[in-house]
Amino acid sequence: MDVMPKWADVVLVPLFSLLLAAFLSALLILAIGESPSEALSLMVQGTLLRSAGWGYMLYYTTNFIFTGLAVSVAFHASLFNIGGEGQAMMGGLGVSLVCLFIPWPHWSLAIVGASVGAAVFGMIWAGLPAYLQAKRGSHIVITTIMFNFIAAGVLNFFLVGALKPKGSMDPATANFPASTHLPTFEDMAQLLGFEKMFRSAPANVSFFIALLACVAVWYLIWRSPLGYEIRALGKSGPAARYAGVGSVKIIMITMMISGALCGLMAVNTTQGESERLILNFTEGAGFIGIAVALMGRSHPLGVLLAALLFGFLYQGGAELALWTKIPRELIIVIQALVILFTGALTMMVRAPLERLFLMAWRG
Amino acid sequence: MDFLTLVQVLDSSLRLATPLLLACLAGLFSERAGIFDIGLEGKILAAAFVSAAIAYITGSVWVGLLAGIGASVMLSAIHGLASITLRGDQIISGVAINFLAAGLTVVIAQAWFGQGGRTPPLQSGGRFEPINFPGAVPSKEMADAGPLIQLYSELLSGHSLLVYFALLMVPLSWFVLYKTRFGLRLRAVGENPAAVDTAGISVIGMRYAAVIICGILCGIAGAYLATALQANFTKDMSAGRGFIALAALIFAKWRPWYALVACCLAFSSQSIIAFKISYYQLGP
Numbered sequence: 001m002d003v004m005p006k007w008a009d010v011v012l013v014p015l016f017s018l019l020l021a022a023f024l025s026a027l028l029i030l031a032i033g034e035s036p037s038e039a040l041s042l043m044v045q046g047t048l049l050r051s052a053g054w055g056y057m058l059y060y061t062t063n064f065i066f067t068g069l070a071v072s073v074a075f076h077a078s079l080f081n082i083g084g085e086g087q088a089m090m091g092g093l094g095v096s097l098v099c100l101f102i103p104w105p106h107w108s109l110a111i112v113g114a115s116v117g118a119a120v121f122g123m124i125w126a127g128l129p130a131y132l133q134a135k136r137g138s139h140i141v142i143t144t145i146m147f148n149f150i151a152a153g154v155l156n157f158f159l160v161g162a163l164k165p166k167g168s169m170d171p172a173t174a175n176f177p178a179s180t181h182l183p184t185f186e187d188m189a190q191l192l193g194f195e196k197m198f199r200s201a202p203a204n205v206s207f208f209i210a211l212l213a214c215v216a217v218w219y220l221i222w223r224s225p226l227g228y229e230i231r232a233l234g235k236s237g238p239a240a241r242y243a244g245v246g247s248v249k250i251i252m253i254t255m256m257i258s259g260a261l262c263g264l265m266a267v268n269t270t271q272g273e274s275e276r277l278i279l280n281f282t283e284g285a286g287f288i289g290i291a292v293a294l295m296g297r298s299h300p301l302g303v304l305l306a307a308l309l310f311g312f313l314y315q316g317g318a319e320l321a322l323w324t325k326i327p328r329e330l331i332i333v334i335q336a337l338v339i340l341f342t343g344a345l346t347m348m349v350r351a352p353l354e355r356l357f358l359m360a361w362r363g
Numbered sequence: 364m365d366f367l368t369l370v371q372v373l374d375s376s377l378r379l380a381t382p383l384l385l386a387c388l389a390g391l392f393s394e395r396a397g398i399f400d401i402g403l404e405g406k407i408l409a410a411a412f413v414s415a416a417i418a419y420i421t422g423s424v425w426v427g428l429l430a431g432i433g434a435s436v437m438l439s440a441i442h443g444l445a446s447i448t449l450r451g452d453q454i455i456s457g458v459a460i461n462f463l464a465a466g467l468t469v470v471i472a473q474a475w476f477g478q479g480g481r482t483p484p485l486q487s488g489g490r491f492e493p494i495n496f497p498g499a500v501p502s503k504e505m506a507d508a509g510p511l512i513q514l515y516s517e518l519l520s521g522h523s524l525l526v527y528f529a530l531l532m533v534p535l536s537w538f539v540l541y542k543t544r545f546g547l548r549l550r551a552v553g554e555n556p557a558a559v560d561t562a563g564i565s566v567i568g569m570r571y572a573a574v575i576i577c578g579i580l581c582g583i584a585g586a587y588l589a590t591a592l593q594a595n596f597t598k599d600m601s602a603g604r605g606f607i608a609l610a611a612l613i614f615a616k617w618r619p620w621y622a623l624v625a626c627c628l629a630f631s632s633q634s635i636i637a638f639k640i641s642y643y644q645l646g647p
Contacts, residue, residue, distance in 0.1 A: 028470065031474075032473075080455075139613070142606065145606050146606065149606075325474070327480065329465070329469040330470055332462050332469075333463065333466035334466075335462055335466070336459050336463035337463070339462065340445070340456065340459035340460075343456070343459065344445035344451035344452055344455045344456030345444075345451055347449040347450065347451060348449055
């Protein structure tokens, strides 16, 4: 079965999928009357050749690391958490409650409190479908999708009601107190003596929390007993149960970790960027997490690289929407193609590669 | 709530339940053949856009309907290729199709019409008009008419052709699934593909047939949204109907008649709530 060496399977298959997706997207750009090479150079100029571009890219990357890790953790237990969007929304609610109602003396304490708030709210929102799946056998894909809609409703309810400051017409909470504002990359660069770096870009210290989360997930999945149980359940439910792994417990714990990771995304967007809770702050990052996890092969390192790629695409897409006729939704198309090729059409991508390797071995 | 109001609520719930019912039956065919299809949403959306765009360009709603069905069937074919031929993950394939439709419709709509991801409003001829039954009372005189006339004129008459088609599809699906050889084989493919294979019937062929039927029904549902319920395509206009259809399908235990009840219930409760809210806001 293993025609290809492991490195080829891990590196070449996602890369080949990405090339296919890029090729089809280039065709689409041609079809709507723009030049793909110009589009690419615009994306690179607006993202990689400016420090502010990096600042935006890393901001998006932070979101995608969290949601990508969340989807990967669930994938390891053969669960499909498609409710990242809703869990992140609830996480935002947790962040804003913590930031608005607790007087924090300093941001370093506030970020800890906000992270706990975000994680707990995301955890609860993933725990409910997990309970329904583990105990009642309802389909987790459908329940988590439905919970996205419910979360959007709940968020809306609070933002036009209880959490909206008096006299404001905007469906948003009051601004968070200044002591909770997170240092951005711009502030940090100034501290190190680099003026004019990352100017007004939204990337902030929560990027480092995302990196920590990568390490934590790696440790959890490959170095801890719990991770072993999660992977065992994912590989074979009956075998895991026979070995004494409680499936109800593992499903609950896995989904709650997944939900907590999605919730943490809100620390970046809500506390770090908007500094108040707004509608639609998730901007589809919960769904991009699926593409990131598939592309990154559910490994934290892969997730980090895929999140960087999607951060680039997202910021580049914004540049395209600004300077050309190509709308932002092009990124959704690319995301869909990546999901299709890396998740569903893997056989189609892998078969020609395997044939190549067979030919190479026979000489 | 007087009788006429009740009839009006039922009338609007029937109108709103139609795309849901079609999508639910689409999912029914697919899932009975063992192909889980979470991409109903994307197919509805793609069909809505293509039917509205083509109906606008050609001026003919029928050409639009056919084009919408074509788009939906194409997405179905991708889903079939991924989940039947290549044995990929059915759920991931469906999710990808949803995103593909959500992105492509807006990108192409923007490129063709330049109206921020919408299509221009359809003129008459480019959309399905309501069919008034003979003897139906116009809505101005409805309040003075008797209850039976009200039922006839408001609830039964005055819908577009696709509403009646969707209602007709319920007994038709039941007949196809339970009373024909094709239906027996289709259900068997979902229950026990190995047995079907042993009996010398192509599992792959049956599954593709089911997926294509699913695509056709979703295409009609999408065309209904954009050319009958509304008169243009707007971004994300399917608004989660594909997912609600899946939930209704589970609630209906994968049976056609139950699906009718489930879909009407889901939307009648919604329209009652909507009515109540407007009543309290506008009332004395």
